[in-house]
Amino acid sequence: MHGRGVALGAGTILNALATGVGSAFALDIETTATIDVTTENTRDSTVVCGKITGSENGDTQLIERCVELAIEAYGSSDTVYNADIQTNSNIPMAAGLKSSSAAANATILATADAFGITPDLVSACRLGVRAARDVGVTITGAFDDASASMLGGVTVTNNNEDTILAHDAVEWDVVVWTPPERAYTADADVEQCANIASMAELVADLALDNRYTEAMTLNGLAFSAALGFDPTPAVEAMPYVGGVSLSGTGPSVVAVADRNSETDEIDLEAVTRHWRNRGGTVWETTTRPIRRGSSVRSDEI
Incomplete structure (x- = not known):
């Protein structure tokens, strides 16, 4: 049996480390699993054997655990299987752009596809989150990142309960700056993040009021301070975009402009010029719309 699945990278609106409530938005970058x-x-x-294209020594525990859980969910309980899983991605790893969530989601979807099953996407997303917890690549469970990666659009979630609080469509143009260094979520200073819980609660209120770009800018300043990142790149972008934030636990910074806005002063080229002077990688992309068939039921919110 052969299967294929695709899931998206994402940027941060609210980091869930402080309170367990988080928010993320899907980007037009993706991971494919076969x-x-x-x-x-x-x-x-x-027996599951994993491979990450372009990374011969890459850690395959997450995708292998995803396959095990997906086979339990979609396969026959009285059958033993062998599986070879491979991922291919244009999402930078350990850059705060949800590469782990995308790998997990794509793997779950590929395994379901191999069994001829079209899964409920929220349930499939929870399987990937469970796998991430099992192998220790997440602190909060990252249901915010995983849900945006799986469903598209913007999600706001309670990561303590793996529930979706809001799911909306956005149409944003995006600039991403990724410096040369990498940062791993498991290494983040959780105690420092807990110190800014009141700010995170304010960000959550803004996000649940659909004020996503304001929310992400406040999030970026607060979590840059808590996690020890220089906020200057975000400050440079503020005059030119609707919102800008440190993404995840860094090091990437994402700036967004609502292409339908009539009020924002938008100049993404100016942001790109500023950030290119910093080294690393600067690239432009867009948000991805809500995946067809992924509308969240009222009983899931």
Whole structure:
């Protein structure tokens, strides 16, 4: 059986480390997973082998655990399987752009596809979050990141309960700056983030009021301070865009402009010029719309 799945990278509106409530938005960057599944008659348990394209020594624990959980969910309980899973991505790793969430989601979707199943996307997303917790690549569970990656658009979530508080469409142009260094979520200073819980609560209020760009700018300033990142790149962008934030636990910074706005002073080229002087990588992209068939039911909010 062969399967394929695709999931998106994302940027941050609210980091969930302070309170457990987070928010993210889908970007037009993606991870593709392909899987081959066979039945096995000589073993007592499923064997999964993972590979990350372009990273021979990359850690495959997350995608392998995703396959195990997806086979439990979508396969036959009285059958033993072998699976070979491979991911291919244009999302920078350890850059705050949700590469782990995209890999997990794409893997879950590929495995479901191999079994001929069209899964409920929210439930599939929760499987990926469970796998991420199992292998220790997340602190909060990252349901905010995972839901935006899986569903598209903007999501606001309670990561303590893996529930969706809001899901909306946005049409933003985006500039991303990724410096050369990398940052891993598991290394983030959770105690420092807890110190800015009152700011995070204010950001959540803004996001739940659909004031997403204001929310992300406040989030970026607060979490840059808490996590030890220079806020200057964000400050440079503020005169030219609707919102700008440190993405995740860094190091990437994302700036967005609502292409339908009649009030924002928008000049993404000016942001690009400023950030290119900083080294690293600067690139332009857009948000991705809500995935077809992924509308969140009222009982899930």
